[in-house]
Amino acid sequence: MKVPMLDLSEQYQELKSEVLEVLDQVMSSSRFILGDQVKKLEQDIAKYSNTAHGIGCGNGSDAIHIALQALGVGPGDEVITTPFTFFATGGAIARAGAKPVYVDIDPATFNIDPEKIKAAITEKTKAIIPVHLYGQMADMERIAQIAKKYNLAVVEDAAQAIGAKHNGKSVGELGTAATYSFFPTKNLGAYGDGGMIVTNDDEVAEKSRVIRVHGSKPKYYHHVLGYNSRLDELQAAILNVKFPHLERWSKLRREKAATYTALLKEKLGDLVVTPVEKEGNYHVYHQYTIRVEKRDELQKYLNEQGVSTMIYYPLPLHVQPVFKELGYKEGDLPNAEKAAKEVLSLPMFPELKTEQQEYVVAKIAEFYGK
Missing domain, CATH: 3.90.1150.10 (Aspartate Aminotransferase, domain 1)
Known part of the structure; x- marks a missing residue:
């Protein structure tokens, strides 16, 4: 018997007619960048996360980086996170110009150990990035308590955990922001790259929207150094078909x-x-x-x-x-x-x-x- 790690073919056959129909709608509309499909997905994922804002971007790695930049994390800052995660978590911190500070994990859940966070906090610490590894949320209540005490931002790396809950709270509810990946292998996967930031912080949301389009607002007027990281309209359309499932x-x-x-x-x-x-x-x-x-x-x-x-x-x-x-x-x-x-x-x-x-x-x- 052959047992693959992942097989998306059966899922596609189930959704094939809907997927092809919505792709045709996008193609016929000729609106390919930040159109209605992206807006709908942003609204639906934000609501699903019990947050006020969803900001679609190019991929999950960019989502972390943009969230950090929107929070003002940069050179000279430190960000505490777990070492047991995909490279994108630490890479986003370093690309923001900050220093990753790694603390050990809870061996039972593989998630960051909140009790080890406190010892790693210095005057340079700006944020904490807990990773909800394998689909289970870290102890966000404890992490949120620590963050509040030391006035730190919390960016939840929820690339693997869309739909997960911690004591009834969704991803994004207890943190300053949370980030998703829509890489094809994820629980909600596109047919290419995609990512999203969700947040209840109006300022973080607005800055994230500006950063993802080269830092321009209005168009062609640049007040911050952003970059090009927009969720593709075709990928959003596919995700809108998949999301109800x-x-x-x-x-x-x-x-x-x-x-x-x-x-x-x-x-x-x-x-x-x-x-x-x-x-x-x-x-x-x-x-x-x-x-x-x-x-x-x-x-x-x-x-x-x-x-x-x-x-x-x-x-x-x-x-x-x-x-x-x-x-x-x-x-x-x-x-x-x-x-x-x-x-x-x-x-x-x-x-x-x-x-x-x-x-x-x-x-x-x-x-x-x-």
Whole structure:
């Protein structure tokens, strides 16, 4: 049996007629940049996030960078974040001219440990970027308390967590702003790049809108140094077709996750550490990520058996070569470093079949002699 990490073909066949129809509407309108499709998506995603504003941009990486710039983060500032994330998080901080300050993670959830944030705050700290990794929100209530005490902005990197909740609060409600990615593999994915900032802060929203169009307002009059990062009208149209299905897809992901957990516990007991969903959280399982011994050998074996897996992420940001000037070394953030050696993400998408999951777990059990 072949089990892909992700298969978008069935989803496309389900939505094909709607997608082609809306693409034809955009083509016929000849309005390709910041048109009605983008406006509709911005409004819908903002409402979904219980925020006042949505600002579409070119991709999730730009969304973080634009939000930081809108908050006035720049050279001489420090931004506290997690090392256990995709490069875009740390890269956006550095591109803004600020210094990434990495603190360790909660080993149970893989998200930033709020209690380690306080010790990293200095007079140069301007913001915190928690990453809602794998689809589960970080402890935003605690992070918001710390941010308020020290007068810091919070930009939630929610690239993997659209629809997630923390004690009933949506992404974007407790932070100053939150950012989404619509990369094709995401829970709400376009057919190319796309991203969005959501916020309740009117000033951050207005500045973000200006920054994404070369810093011009009105057109051709530039008061800040922005750049070109607009959400494409065609991608917005596709996302508008997909968006009404997001809640159903999230529920299906949760069902697949529950199936994996039950099967793994039955077949392997404590040999595999399954995802921990913290009380009060609504996890949307962008990834179903386990912790295992002999991770690399297991991945190789599963690949030979037709099972695709991924490692998110094999090298934490604090020890990436590009950040060597920050002075971190192996051993500084042990929880992140240990996770990087043990995590393995299994196939996860709403259309995943139970027999495929049974096959995946059977092959894992086979590898461990169970």
